[in-house]
Amino acid sequence: MTIDRTKILLDTTKRLLRRGATAHLHKIVNKTHAADLAAAFQFLTSSEQRAVFDHIEDVEQKAMLFSELDEGLLLAFIEDMPAEQIAEILEHMPNDDVADLLGKLSDDRAKTLLDLMTREGSEEVEGLLGYDAETAGGIMLPDFIALKEETTAGEAIKALQRDYADTEMPFYLYVVNDHDNLVGVISLRQLVVVPPDTTLKSIMTTDVVSVQTDTDQEEVAKIVARYNILAVPVVDENNTLVGIVTVDDVVDIIREEATEDILKMAGAGEGFAESQSLLKNTRSRLPWLLASWVGGVIAFVVVAHFQGSLSRLIYLAAFIPAIMAMSGNIGTQSSTIVVRGLATGRLSVKQIGEVVLKELATGLLLGLVYGLLLGLVVQWRYEMWPFAMTVGFAVVGSMTVAALAGSLLPMVFARIHIDPAVATGPFVTTFVDVAGVFLYFQIATWLLGA
């Protein structure tokens, strides 16, 4: 449905632009949700983007579009825009989004834009720019509702109407003591169902889940997901409340982190390659391929080392692809299961023995199945038992070793605090390729004579 909706919007927009049906286009652009415009934007050419954008009347709508756009797209879009126009839109965006954007611009350009913004907004944004973009500090909203313990429910509702009309997600009210330390939380729902003279202190929950400004955003997402909360308060080193991270940002983080993990595991760069230039795309994929290249060269040395066996039985070579494919495949399965299990918290490094043993057993079982099948093919074709046994045992051995390496390596990386999603792929692939070829020729030497 969302995809369909984007397609319809896109087709209509392109048709109206082609026909120059300005009035009609103007109407559509201004009644469409900014999130839908953003989804369609990436499929428009830059001149079409500009034309659509110029039709938007409301600066709030422009600001929402900016907030929803992909970072790369937004950066390209504002490149030639006058600073005054950008600054006016930034004023209407949530401060965390502004800080994200400015953090990606050159220092000069960021400073120009900050200078053009009103004092209040720019100060908040500057505060956020001090935090690492991928921590709670970097993603928090500095607007939240903080009231004292002695405030009554009735006063709180009045304060909500008077002082917090612009707060983005006023579903929780935080309670602070005289030093602005976070001491409790109340949901808006609790507030409306108690008598107006009840003090916040008497109804607040004191066991508040909070995060520090330097907590990693992935950790923040896990906390929001685990406790099913709509926002988590962020405190600084003095336990002073400085912001909140809301669930809608958490949803985005979870999607982004999952995508990053998937791409990292495949060695395909961390960001979305399709929005990058050809050269950048190529460069980000070079290093991972280097691991395969090195593995290939080592495998060549191994094969060359066994030239004796190979020259006597030239058909040995014909089963190299099968052995590599089977062991590579099961190695990827094992490492994917473990890397994802660690990322989602379903697996802990403490379970290393149990997990590796189970993968080893799985590898052995699957190796027996496919080793037998491939051995039978060899026997049927060549009618030569030692050769069939060589291929069969090589499949069993290489698949078992691949399942072992695929599960053990990410566990070890996690234990020594190296991101298993990045490190596992190249190491497992290279190791599995070389080990498979080596085992095959070693078994051949034993069974078929040196």
Add this chain to the structure above:
Amino acid sequence: MTIDRTKILLDTTKRLLRRGATAHLHKIVNKTHAADLAAAFQFLTSSEQRAVFDHIEDVEQKAMLFSELDEGLLLAFIEDMPAEQIAEILEHMPNDDVADLLGKLSDDRAKTLLDLMTREGSEEVEGLLGYDAETAGGIMLPDFIALKEETTAGEAIKALQRDYADTEMPFYLYVVNDHDNLVGVISLRQLVVVPPDTTLKSIMTTDVVSVQTDTDQEEVAKIVARYNILAVPVVDENNTLVGIVTVDDVVDIIREEATEDILKMAGAGEGFAESQSLLKNTRSRLPWLLASWVGGVIAFVVVAHFQGSLSRLIYLAAFIPAIMAMSGNIGTQSSTIVVRGLATGRLSVKQIGEVVLKELATGLLLGLVYGLLLGLVVQWRYEMWPFAMTVGFAVVGSMTVAALAGSLLPMVFARIHIDPAVATGPFVTTFVDVAGVFLYFQIATWLLGA
């Protein structure tokens, strides 16, 4: 932090259980958040789980623990539990979670439990059981706040206190007409900031994003993520409001779907293999490996076909691993980028030409780099230009073809409505393995003589 907290809780629990420090354990279990207990539960043996569970006093806490536990774990845990005890806990769980659980039990057992539950709860659950578990109907909560257009803000707040005290997420109030059709939405926040005699009709937003009962849960998650809303209303075919899907469930869906996609792409089954039995795990990974096996057998036929070239230059075999590793790797990169791009909506099947062309160019560029490097290794070792060129060109050709297949196949699968995450892996791997080996020997035949 969450991981650390789980570890501390786990260590403490195990220590207290060993020592038989019942009183202390009792205290800890009852003051710990059910979500934390659930996280620790999977690392306990079943007798430890039972001991911890028996310490929980509050049935609400037991119900929250059930809701938070992994499905497989929960099913194992309740297997030997008396039906009366389970039914009592189910009464306190959200109805969507109860429906999920009952859907996984045998019909007999589900019926027994439903009969033991009070009428009101069991009727709601039975309603939910009529929907597919992975649709909006299967994940929605049937408790929501629905009021008529003429209701005033003051009356609405009274209704909230009186009739909706148990509603789980009362952040939006939905407005319905006399036929219970959804006509508008108001946030709780809007409600408290307007004068009490304002009618809902005059302040409600009429442009309500909603989903149908049969909308796929992944689509529901996309909508909640796109519009940054905390809950999306679910309507039936008559536009009658029947439930809501809340953002906390969406967070879980996004995590699960990402995990499923990652595991599917690696052919490692759809669920979490580490909680499955060894045989189930092995069985779920068999089919994908079959693709590699078939690829390996076809590659063997190809190599056997080129026995002439191979017997003349036995060292050709030594570079099979390098060519397979390089082309397999880039094929995985390309397909991962495209599959994930399609899953997140960043890529559309309409962009097929553009995407494939870009991957083709990337494959060619990377192929030139690594082909040159590998060719130089060959020349340095064997001082034989035609051989070096054979290996070099084979790398260029097989990597280009792999990038082409890796990007084209998922696009084609998506267009003909086959899940690209499932289908891409086996087809790309098999094709790339065979094509690489074929190209290599074909080029060898040309350059080194037939």
